[in-house]
C-alpha cells in the first residue's frame with residue numbers, strides 16, 4: 359500500500375474515534391478507507407457517513423465492527439483515467455484504486471480542475487509571459503510604456519482603422535466613446551435588448567436616456583427596423599452590438615445613422631476579427647469599443663479599447679481618459695475627465711495575444727463546427743447562424759435549445775462538470791431597465807432558449823457530447 363495512504367486507513371474493527379482521525383487525516387480529506395484482517399479494502403467511510411452515525415446515536419468508542427458499511431465505488435489499477443472519472447459525480451469525488459488482491463494501492467480525487475468552464479484564457483502558447491515580464495522589469499507598470507502605443511497601433515491596424523485608445527476595460531470604453539461624442543443629458547441612445555448590461559449602463563452613466571429595441575431572430579442582433587421606429591428628434595446615437603461574435607447588419611445601420619445624423623458606436627466586445635462584407639467590425643462606426651476581459655476572444659485580463667478613424671475623436675478620448683488634463687500643460691484640466699487608462703502590463707499581454715489572434719479565431723470557429731457535428735443528430739439545438747456576407751467570430755459557442763425548458767439540460771451538464779451558460783437576460787426584463795424598453799419580443803424568445811458552451815483551448819467536445827448522449831438517453 360502507498361505509504362501516503364496509511365494515515366487514511368483503519369481496520370474494520372477500529373473505534374469510531376480512530377475512524378474520525380483517519381477521516382481527518384490528509385490527503386485525501388474527508389474520507390477513510392477500511393481494511394479487513396487480510397488488508398483488503400472492505401469499506402469507504404466519508405464524513406457524511408460519520409455525521410449520520412452520530413445522529414443515529416453512535417458514540418466515539420463504538421466499534422466499526424457493529425456498523426454495516428455502505429457499498430462503495432472502486433477502481434482497479436490499470437483502468438483508464440477516463441473510465442474511473444466517469445464513475446465520479448457530485449457526491450462521489452474520491453475513488454479508491456485496488457489491485458488484483460483487492461488491496462488499496464491508490465485513490466483518485468476529482469477536484470475543480472476536472473471542471474470544464476465556459477472560458478479559459480489562452481495565455482501560454484505565445485509571448486504573453488515574455489512581454490509581461492519585460493513590461494514588469496522595465497518598471498513602467500502603470501500606463502506609460504512602449505506596449506501601450508504598440509497595442510493601440512497594432513489593434514487599430516488589425517481592425518482597419520487609424521486610431522486606438524486603450525482603456526481599463528470594455529465598459530469604460532463605451533462610456534468614453536459616448537462622452538467624446540458629446541452624448542449626455544437629454545439625448546436618447548438606442549441599444550439592443552439582448553446584450554451584456556455594460557452597454558446600457560454606460561449610456562446611463564453618461565446621463566443619456568437609453569431606448570431599448572428588439573433584436574432579429576436570425577442574427578440575434580439589433581433590428582434595423584426597430585431602430586427606425588425608435589428614432590425621435592432626441593435620438594443622438596445608436597450602439598450596435600455584435601452579439602456572441604455575430605456581426606449585426608452594420609451597413610444598413612450605418613446608412614440609417616447617416617441619414618438621420620446619428621452617431622454610430624459599435625460595441626464589438628464579443629466580436630474581435632469578425633467581418634461584414636469582408637470589412638472588419640469596428641471599422642464602421644464613428645467609434646467602436648472592444649473588451650479584453652479574460653473570457654473574451656483575446657484578453658489582457660481586464661482591458662478595453664476604443665478605435666476610430668477620426669484623429670480628432672481619438673485625441674479627445676485620450677484627454678478624457680487621462681483626467682481631462684491638457685497634454686502640454688501638466689495639471690491643467692480643461693474638461694472633467696476620468697482615469698480610464700490601461701496599464702503597460704495589460705498592453706504587453708495584449709500585444710502577444712494579438713500576434714496569435716488568427717489561430718485563436720480559427721480554433722474557436724473550428725470548435726463550433728465540432729460541436730455542431732456532435733450535436734446535430736439530437737435535433738435539440740439551433741446553433742448561431744452563419745449568414746451571407748458575414749464572417750462571425752465564435753466568442754462563445756452559442757445555440758438555442760429547441761425544447762420546452764433548458765434547465766434540466768443545464769443541470770445535467772453541470773453535474774458532469776460542464777459549465778453551460780444561459781444567454782443574457784433581456785435588458786427589458788430587469789426592473790432597473792424596464793422603463794427604457796421600446797420593443798422586446800424576439801429578445802425574450804431568444805434569451806429563454808439560448809445557451810453557451812465551453813469555448814476555449816482545453817475543451818474536448820467528445821466529453822460534452824458524451825454528457826449530451828446521457829441526457830438524450832435518459
Ligand SMILES: *Cc1c(COP(=O)(O)O)cnc(C)c1O
Pocket residue numbers: 527528529530553554556557599625627628648649650651660661662
Ligand atoms: C464584455 C462586454 C462588455 C464589457 O466589457 P468589460 O471589459 O467586461 O467591461 C461590454 N459589452 C459587451 C457586449 C460585452 O460582452
